[in-house]
Amino acid sequence: MRAGPSQDEIRRQNLGALLRHVHVHGATTRAELTTALGLNRSTIGALTAELAGAGLVTEGAPKETGRAGRPSLVVRPESGRVYAYAYSIEVDRMRAARIGLGGAVLDRRELDRPRGLVAADAAPLLAGAAKDMQQAVPADAVCVGTGVAVCGMVRRQDGLVRLGPTTGWVDEPIGAALAELDVDAPITVGNVADVAAFAEYARGAAAGCDNVIYLYGDVGVGAGIIAGGRRVTGHGGYGGEVGHMKVVLDGERCECGSRGCWETEIGEHALLRKAGRSDARGRDALLALFDAADRGDARASSAVRQAGDWLGFGVANLVNIFNPEMVIFGGTMRDLYLASAAPIRSRLNANALPACLEHVRLRTPKLGQDAALIGAAELAFERLLADPLDVG
């Protein structure tokens, strides 16, 4: 129902499209930009000049091509000068990074997160890490904002963590706590699976795919979902809680308070329970279990096979619901997928509708451990890319 944009909106849209292109693809010649954006050479020249004037890109000669003729100038993102802070709050650690326009991690810090640490304690620790990194930042550099990835359900509106069963967070105002410490730079908080999915979609395994499910496991399991090129985050921001899709009517008790959730069959506790290792917990215990399965330990192998079967069961449901082109397995789901590809495929073939399954590719993340940080930074860069001259 929205009317068409004004001249000024179009200019901003074109500036954003050009900046996004070099942000995602890196150094690009003016000739390539002309083709990619469908704009003529003089418009590309004017847009580039405007972005360069704002200190967002630089222009320079390309590397020697050996070809005759005047080479097309190369446009590069100002990665050193324009940056975002990215935080990732995980089950037992917190990470902070400074990430340049273009997606390069310029600096990083890692902190322990003692279980029980709440938002009011976490915020100054993260802000302290940022302050520490700030010392190496050039005086003319510009921070466009801060993005935060959290394990939990995040209210879009203000970054309140409604429920993070694995961190024990209930209604923890991490967005507000960080905003109090730094009122200048805008802060955006997102669920880690949503954020990592966004990173893999923007510049990772799913680049170019418009229908993607990114499954992310730590203690629990969640998904970041892209449908028709848009993030599916729901009315309040809580969408993608696939770990709480019930798969067993009166199944195991889940940390969410219900029973039979998918994560009670494929999450960390489930794997350790199935292997008779209920006393153990944490990522190292899980890796030890996968190792044991790999070495032929019968109980560990059986646990991994069973969990893999349940992983396929739930993925088949998501394939029938979303008809995606790609399913990405991140975090502990990556380990489980790699350890049990056969039962997963077999369950998928048995349960998914052939039409929904026929174009699905199963993949592991391309950005690895950094997906959450890179995605958190993307949340911050989104504002800049929507309106490049409003920031900087």
Add this chain to the structure above:
Amino acid sequence: MRAGPSQDEIRRQNLGALLRHVHVHGATTRAELTTALGLNRSTIGALTAELAGAGLVTEGAPKETGRAGRPSLVVRPESGRVYAYAYSIEVDRMRAARIGLGGAVLDRRELDRPRGLVAADAAPLLAGAAKDMQQAVPADAVCVGTGVAVCGMVRRQDGLVRLGPTTGWVDEPIGAALAELDVDAPITVGNVADVAAFAEYARGAAAGCDNVIYLYGDVGVGAGIIAGGRRVTGHGGYGGEVGHMKVVLDGERCECGSRGCWETEIGEHALLRKAGRSDARGRDALLALFDAADRGDARASSAVRQAGDWLGFGVANLVNIFNPEMVIFGGTMRDLYLASAAPIRSRLNANALPACLEHVRLRTPKLGQDAALIGAAELAFERLLADPLDVG
């Protein structure tokens, strides 16, 4: 990554926005359009003149308001002159309608669909009904296209029905068969749940809601899903097959070939089976069952309660996955919802995450039996609304 639109694209976008407004809201004053579209009065005047010149809207004096001052002219869609054909292919009947711009059903026909009827036979019957309706159409009227709603998985690209378990259709080329009979008007085929959801979203119970799940039951169960204001149809067009979300590991055999699908617990066969009426089939048998439950028949009541519990079970999963604002129960799901609201609510409260559930409203369709036809026509009108001057 797309660059901003050209002047001409903006003009078309504005024309589409204005036409869409009167298509959805009916007669609207120029003053209201100025506010709704955020354009100034002279632009609204120019756009309206252009649309009137193309025969898509008329302008006229409003009804007497009793207020002083010059009244704002009223813009109305040309419902009698601009229309689409809409077909609905259902389990045991087919319907055809002529639907005017603005959504009014101008004419309609109903045909039996003998079980076993394939696309090659259905197409001429539907085209015949359209030809019959065509006789009453004014000579200067313009058909913008044909939309078709089908029970089954529809390939977006060409309207091939990949699988319609309830109609027995496998790879039936209904899109191509209809296109052969009428090469002029474009034909768009969609799944009935997607199409009905689109209608309820555009002008029904979900108007103004951007995150909606429309559950539709006939023999099977499917969903039309709107997320962030966009239809979720997946890579090939097959998204929304929620009836084939598995809810029981080794459950009842499903018509899709798998076991334990949601529709084996809430579909027509499931309800009749649970009530000990496995020999019966069809909508009348189902209505008789709901009647019996309503009159206190123990076995029928128990069947409805059980199926209602399963309906709540699956809806809770979808609520956790999509965080919708509204769930609409259409077709047989409407009957089941109305007959078992208590177990559905109870299961939702037990299984859905509180944050995902807190803003969900449960509703029945506003457009009733006509939703499929109106939604099918919307598919055809979409082309016109995207570029009003390209059609007509």
